[in-house]
Amino acid sequence: MKTILLAEDNKNFAALCKQELEDDGYRVLLAHDGEEAFHLVRDEIPHIVILDIAMPGVDGLQALRWIREVYPDIPVILFTSHDEDCVKDQRARLATACVEKSGDLTELRRAIVRMMACKSAHGSIHLGLPK
Amino acid sequence: MRLTLATKFAAIIAGVVTLAVISSIAALLSTWRIGNLMQNTINENLPSIQVAQEIQLTLCEPRGLVASYILDRGNPDWLKELQDRKRRFADGLAKAQNMAHTPEEKESLSKLDEAYRAYDAKRDEVLALYDKGETEKAKTALLTEVNMLYMEAHYFCDRFIDATNRHVATRIIETKDQIRQVTWIVGICVGLIIGLGLLLLGLFFRGVLLPLRQMAADAREFAGNDPSSVAESAQNELHAVGDYLRLLMSNVTVARSDLEESRSQLIHAEARLASVGRLAASVAHEIRNPLAAVKLCLYSIRKIIGTNAEVHQKLEMASEEITRLDNIIKNFLEFSRPPKLHIQPQHVVTLIDKTVSLLRLPMEEKSIRLFREDVENLPPILADAEQLKQVLINILKNATEATPEGGEIHVTALEEPAPSGRSMIVIRIQDTGPGIPMDVRERMFEPFFTTKERGTGLGLCIAARVMAQHEGRLALESSSDRGTVFAVWVPTAQSEIDTDNSHNKEFDNCIS
Numbered sequence A: 001m002k003t004i005l006l007a008e009d010n011k012n013f014a015a016l017c018k019q020e021l022e023d024d025g026y027r028v029l030l031a032h033d034g035e036e037a038f039h040l041v042r043d044e045i046p047h048i049v050i051l052d053i054a055m056p057g058v059d060g061l062q063a064l065r066w067i068r069e070v071y072p073d074i075p076v077i078l079f080t081s082h083d084e085d086c087v088k089d090q091r092a093r094l095a096t097a098c099v100e101k102s103g104d105l106t107e108l109r110r111a112i113v114r115m116m117a118c119k120s121a122h123g124s125i126h127l128g129l130p131k
Numbered sequence B: 001m002r003l004t005l006a007t008k009f010a011a012i013i014a015g016v017v018t019l020a021v022i023s024s025i026a027a028l029l030s031t032w033r034i035g036n037l038m039q040n041t042i043n044e045n046l047p048s049i050q051v052a053q054e055i056q057l058t059l060c061e062p063r064g065l066v067a068s069y070i071l072d073r074g075n076p077d078w079l080k081e082l083q084d085r086k087r088r089f090a091d092g093l094a095k096a097q098n099m100a101h102t103p104e105e106k107e108s109l110s111k112l113d114e115a116y117r118a119y120d121a122k123r124d125e126v127l128a129l130y131d132k133g134e135t136e137k138a139k140t141a142l143l144t145e146v147n148m149l150y151m152e153a154h155y156f157c158d159r160f161i162d163a164t165n166r167h168v169a170t171r172i173i174e175t176k177d178q179i180r181q182v183t184w185i186v187g188i189c190v191g192l193i194i195g196l197g198l199l200l201l202g203l204f205f206r207g208v209l210l211p212l213r214q215m216a217a218d219a220r221e222f223a224g225n226d227p228s229s230v231a232e233s234a235q236n237e238l239h240a241v242g243d244y245l246r247l248l249m250s251n252v253t254v255a256r257s258d259l260e261e262s263r264s265q266l267i268h269a270e271a272r273l274a275s276v277g278r279l280a281a282s283v284a285h286e287i288r289n290p291l292a293a294v295k296l297c298l299y300s301i302r303k304i305i306g307t308n309a310e311v312h313q314k315l316e317m318a319s320e321e322i323t324r325l326d327n328i329i330k331n332f333l334e335f336s337r338p339p340k341l342h343i344q345p346q347h348v349v350t351l352i353d354k355t356v357s358l359l360r361l362p363m364e365e366k367s368i369r370l371f372r373e374d375v376e377n378l379p380p381i382l383a384d385a386e387q388l389k390q391v392l393i394n395i396l397k398n399a400t401e402a403t404p405e406g407g408e409i410h411v412t413a414l415e416e417p418a419p420s421g422r423s424m425i426v427i428r429i430q431d432t433g434p435g436i437p438m439d440v441r442e443r444m445f446e447p448f449f450t451t452k453e454r455g456t457g458l459g460l461c462i463a464a465r466v467m468a469q470h471e472g473r474l475a476l477e478s479s480s481d482r483g484t485v486f487a488v489w490v491p492t493a494q495s496e497i498d499t500d501n502s503h504n505k506e507f508d509n510c511i512s
Helices: A011-023 A035-042 A060-070 A089-094 A106-122 B005-071 B076-099 B104-131 B135-224 B237-305 B309-336 B348-358 B360-365 B385-404 B437-443 B459-469 B493-498 B505-509
Strands: A003-007 A027-031 A048-052 A077-081 A097-100 B344-346 B369-374 B381-383 B408-416 B423-431 B473-480 B484-491
Touching: A003 A011, A003 A035, A003 B505, A011 A027, A011 A089, A011 B237, A027 A035, A027 B348, A035 A048, A048 A060, A060 A077, A077 B437, A106 B493, B005 B076, B005 B104, B005 B135, B005 B423, B076 B104, B104 B135, B104 B348, B135 B237, B237 B309, B309 B459, B344 B385, B348 B360, B348 B381, B348 B385, B348 B408, B360 B385, B381 B385, B381 B484, B381 B505, B385 B408, B385 B423, B385 B459, B385 B484, B423 B473, B459 B473
Parallel strands: A003 A027, A003 A048, A048 A077, A077 A097, B369 B408
Antiparallel strands: B344 B381, B408 B423, B423 B484, B473 B484
């Protein structure tokens, strides 16, 4: 079973996402801030990491940098309420993809499926940022 | 070279003084000249008249002396007297010959001399005859020949006097002419001086007094708006101007301090507005997170309850409202953090064509006919294609909504210079809708002002700001019951050289 790490400070949103992704057949780990996310990545080595940008303490962009330094091959999706956040900050370039939060997670699902497919085919992937 | 008031004054005063000096000198010179002329005429002509009279007198006087000698039976006293007179005549004649000016005078003098010699010789003959004792013969000769010769001499003497008189008369006429000439010259001088004086006076009026008076009038008019205007009792223009100037200076001081105050207020307000804007943006950002959670929640619920139509419909409504809320916030975020433009030369007609094709469907639904009228060979424009498209879509959407079934929309593009002289392309979008009411026109570019049930009130405001960032302009050109015209001004690529920093500040109130 593939493991996905989701870092999201809004507990309700995190729980709903976890539910949806588990319905899709993934194992979902939850983190509530960047620091927790980094520790979980180190401990569990998930297949995909999903990071919210705005989080208390260590935010998603800082966590992304830490993860990239140690695990450059794990795909990281920035999951944000306003996709412009990904353009504003140079650190966001390190992410594999950037997805805007929506009501039905369609975009997120599509990104996950794509990355899983690439990962199994080539071992490592790097997708550009969406325009 | 510009003349200062002081220079003008100095020049005019110097001019007037010079003229006065010149006219005095001219008057003095003319007096002196006329006096000289008179003196010369008198000095030259009076002696010659005197001499002429003297020789006539000395010719006449000795006439009876020979007869007296004969009658007095050879009294030698008469002869002595005769010799004396003869000498005086010779003296007079010599003097006259010296003084004679004209050939006529000289000729009559030489004739007189000749005639006198003959007369004198004949007289001496008579005396000789008498001395020889031929008294009768002498008497006869005296009465006939001597008398004849005397008459002749007298005749020439008269001629000399006439000639002298004529010469004097000519001289007097000449002098008169000269005096007249001098008078003319002086007259012309005086005329010139008067003319120059008037000219200088005119210059003084035009260069100094009239501007001063105009200034006073302007100042009075300007101060007229002020209840504390200067009293009308100012003695002359200069004082009046001074009074108005002082009034204006005090007004300027007040205005400057007012300006200073409002500027600092504005700076504070701007800072406050900016911080409020930042706060609002971060609030909006925060709101989107729970909204996404709510939406996801609704999605899950819908999946769980399955096919219950009534609940499904209610959930759909809630979901729709959340989408709307989300759109509002998204717009607001875009508005508070405007994207950076990627300005590049663009082909304006292609860009319009692409934009228009996006709106073909809603137009066709209302049977709206679209007319494109572009000027040929338009220069490329400098624009961010996506942003400009959004602006045009915004206006075209409004136009489509405003135009009734079967109406028309005209889109035209042409080159026009902006008031600043910069070359611009103007895209005009004209609909046949009912027009925009006056109260809406005043507020339509304000943020969050909308007349639509589902509008965010940011569309036109963002569009106007995007155009301002392009150093162009979005304007409502006209609106009546026959339709509305919006104009989008975009700078052309050719005008890049003279870009200054005079951005259109008109829509800066949109920016938080």
